[in-house]
Amino acid sequence: MNLKRDISTSTFSGFALSASLILTFLNVLLNNIPTNITRVGDQFLKLNGSEGVANAVTTVVVYFRGFDTLGEIAVLFIASLGIGLMLDSNTRCNLKADSNFMLKTASQLLFPIIILFGIYVMVYGHLSPGGGFQGGVIIASGVLLLLISHKEFEVPHSVITLLETFAGISYVLIGLIGLVVLDKFLGNFLPHNISDMGMLLSGGIIPIIYIIVGIKVGSEMSMITQNLIKRSDDV
Amino acid sequence: MFEFFNQPEIIKIVVIIGSMTLFFVGLFGLLTQKHLIKIFMSVAIMESGLFLLFIGLIYKQNALAPILTDNQQGFINMNDPVPQAMILTAIVIGMAVLALGVSFAIEYHKLTGKTDIDEITSLRN
Numbered sequence: 240m241n242l243k244r245d246i247s248t249s250t251f252s253g254f255a256l257s258a259s260l261i262l263t264f265l266n267v268l269l270n271n272i273p274t275n276i277t278r279v280g281d282q283f284l285k286l287n288g289s290e291g292v293a294n295a296v297t298t299v300v301v302y303f304r305g306f307d308t309l310g311e312i313a314v315l316f317i318a319s320l321g322i323g324l325m326l327d328s329n330t331r332c333n334l335k336a337d338s339n340f341m342l343k344t345a346s347q348l349l350f351p352i353i354i355l356f357g358i359y360v361m362v363y364g365h366l367s368p369g370g371g372f373q374g375g376v377i378i379a380s381g382v383l384l385l386l387i388s389h390k391e392f393e394v395p396h397s398v399i400t401l402l403e404t405f406a407g408i409s410y411v412l413i414g415l416i417g418l419v420v421l422d423k424f425l426g427n428f429l430p431h432n433i434s435d436m437g438m439l440l441s442g443g444i445i446p447i448i449y450i451i452v453g454i455k456v457g458s459e460m461s462m463i464t465q466n467l468i469k470r471s472d473d474v
Numbered sequence: 475m476f477e478f479f480n481q482p483e484i485i486k487i488v489v490i491i492g493s494m495t496l497f498f499v500g501l502f503g504l505l506t507q508k509h510l511i512k513i514f515m516s517v518a519i520m521e522s523g524l525f526l527l528f529i530g531l532i533y534k535q536n537a538l539a540p541i542l543t544d545n546q547q548g549f550i551n552m553n554d555p556v557p558q559a560m561i562l563t564a565i566v567i568g569m570a571v572l573a574l575g576v577s578f579a580i581e582y583h584k585l586t587g588k589t590d591i592d593e594i595t596s597l598r599n
Contacts, residue, residue: 253505261498268490280532280554284540287549295540295549299559311563318570325577368541372566436542456566463573 291431292365292442300370301448305425309410312455316407319459326466338388346388353381361453365442371449375456382461386468394465399458406455413444413451482535489530497523508590510579514572521568528557 283299292298300308357377364370385392417426431443478484500520507513532554538546540555583589586596 250506253502256505257498257502260501261494264494265491268494269487278554278556280556283555284549284552287555293542295542295552295555296558296562299555300562304559308563311567314567315570318567318574321574322577325574325581366541368539370562372562376566376569437544459570463570467573467577 288433288436290427290442290445291433291436292445293437294365294367294370297365297370297445297449298442301445301452302425302427305414305448308452309414312407312410312452315456315459316403319463322463322466338390342388346384350381350385353384354378357381357453357457361450362446363439364449364453365446366437366439371452371454372456374453375458376460378453378457379460379464383464383468386465393469394461399462402454402458406451406458410448410451410455413448417444482533485533486531489533490527493523493527493530495523496520496526499523508592510582510589510591511576513591514575514579517575518568518572521564525561525565528561532557 280299283303284295286303287295287298290298290302292302357374359374360369360377361371361374364374382394386394414425417428418424420426420428425444425448427443427445429443429447431441431445435441479488497520500516500518500523503516503519504513507516534553537551537553540549540552540558542549579589582594588594
């Protein structure tokens, strides 16, 4: 009897392993519930007022952890590059069903509104909940709607290349200008007064960098959705 | 009847048990399923359990979202912004890496016609 092929044995052993691990983790976590600990976030909240940005999460993502965000953008670019290499994009849509007239008209009506909402979320990322990552994903969802409803629609490759190159280069350039002017990478060299807090033009380079992140995330997510829908296979 | 659940310790215990249960549901699927796409789905479920744990553990009673509005006097009595910022980026990165893994699975199926991990024996001699 081949134990490796026996489904009940593997199910039982997987269940036993998961149950023992969950008991161990729960034992550790429930015995050490953090209640009153000094957190790095409290220090960040104190420092946050000096940058003149109303949304503290944006300041942490773009300014205090700005170098880390640059690395995450690079990870996103590498994932998008790998998908583009694996699934060579074809002009033929892989969806079986035809889209009817109502879906086509409604998607043409909705697409500009979705793009506008994504740009709003991106631009107001330093004042309200939202930001570059969320706005970019909203724009990619609008592109996904058009790709599903219009089989002949294709994301223009040259435009995406231009946007992505522009966004990546300008992120690094802004960081280097901060290095030259203020002697630290991604330093806030534009005026950022506390009295301007809550205005659209406030926070120095922080909203500019978040818009750049939004452009990069939106273009890369659009290319990922297009590559996954328009595959060149027959199954 | 819900006052009992409104204590901070009880909320943390509920968050820990729920998110770790979700994590180990994903781990169980990862260990037992044979289909490649189902394995990537299990990894996504494990990820969502971790996100819930990170966000839930920073819960403070009566604390506000870390965004300054007109009614507040400064960045006081607010939630910790650091885990929120980390999870915000981790969700987008997780989605991109999941799409990369799915594209590997699609390409493998296109080349060999196999999706079961027991049949993937190309590197075994």
